[in-house]
Amino acid sequence: MNLAVKPLKFRQQSVIPGFGLTMGVTLFYITLLVMIPVSMVFINSSSLGLRSFWEIATSERVLASLKISFGTSFLAALVNAVFGLLLAWVLERYTFPGKKIIDGLIDLPFALPTAVAGISLTTLYSPNGWIGRLFEPLGIKISYTPLGITIALVFISFPFVVRTVQPVLHGIDTEVEEAAACLGASRFQAFRKIIIPELMPALITGFALSFARALGEYGSVVFISGNMPMKTEITPLLIRTKLEQYDYAGGTAVAAIMLIISFLMLLVINLFQLWASNRHKT
Numbered sequence: 001m002n003l004a005v006k007p008l009k010f011r012q013q014s015v016i017p018g019f020g021l022t023m024g025v026t027l028f029y030i031t032l033l034v035m036i037p038v039s040m041v042f043i044n045s046s047s048l049g050l051r052s053f054w055e056i057a058t059s060e061r062v063l064a065s066l067k068i069s070f071g072t073s074f075l076a077a078l079v080n081a082v083f084g085l086l087l088a089w090v091l092e093r094y095t096f097p098g099k100k101i102i103d104g105l106i107d108l109p110f111a112l113p114t115a116v117a118g119i120s121l122t123t124l125y126s127p128n129g130w131i132g133r134l135f136e137p138l139g140i141k142i143s144y145t146p147l148g149i150t151i152a153l154v155f156i157s158f159p160f161v162v163r164t165v166q167p168v169l170h171g172i173d174t175e176v177e178e179a180a181a182c183l184g185a186s187r188f189q190a191f192r193k194i195i196i197p198e199l200m201p202a203l204i205t206g207f208a209l210s211f212a213r214a215l216g217e218y219g220s221v222v223f224i225s226g227n228m229p230m231k232t233e234i235t236p237l238l239i240r241t242k243l244e245q246y247d248y249a250g251g252t253a254v255a256a257i258m259l260i261i262s263f264l265m266l267l268v269i270n271l272f273q274l275w276a277s278n279r280h281k282t
Helices: 019-048 050-057 060-093 099-105 114-125 132-138 146-171 174-182 187-215 235-244 248-281
Strands: none
Touching: 019 050, 019 248, 050 248, 060 099, 060 146, 060 187, 060 235, 060 248, 114 146, 146 187, 174 187, 187 248, 235 248
């Protein structure tokens, strides 16, 4: 009876050499661009002490800004998940005049400066703007409200969902849907049983990217929000306000709080994505 224990393999064998070099460069790159800047936030905020840090974290203004930032970012990511999937479906499943133009316009928020987007959206949705004046008689105010912030975040982050879902949808063979129809499945059943399980990991990834992009947005939101403390003040603006007041420790403390909450939320999203992927495989 052979009781020899096989050595553990920490990596798969590859025909391409250079694992040590490429792994070292990868770790150095991540450390230089991610780990060191993030660690400096916690190092600078540690000078406050635990008690002062907790007082800042639980202050009414900080909690209100966190509620606005995370609430509007999450809502914007949900909207983008729904309509981004719809837009990706139209671009991949149908052929129509102007398709290439629409496909190119999706990437416009990537190229457009955020300040320009903020000014344009504020002018458009203000009470005397083209769209804002239509809602003004109904008592609906868009600019300088959380609704306006959400619209701005939807605008700057919706390409992430489309560009994440589109390649996966392109790889799904339409013959699979036709086979399901031949077996008696309705269009809704084929979409729910075949398309959605395939798209779910990519859709969750797009949602996470859209949420992360919206959470850190500053340029477009600072114009349309009105920057009213306790009402429409976002956390990035609060951090900048503290830094302009030379309260560097307080600013980094708020940034650390935002980093911790963001990391926990993204961790939950990634775990859900892993669960959805494993469920689809089984």
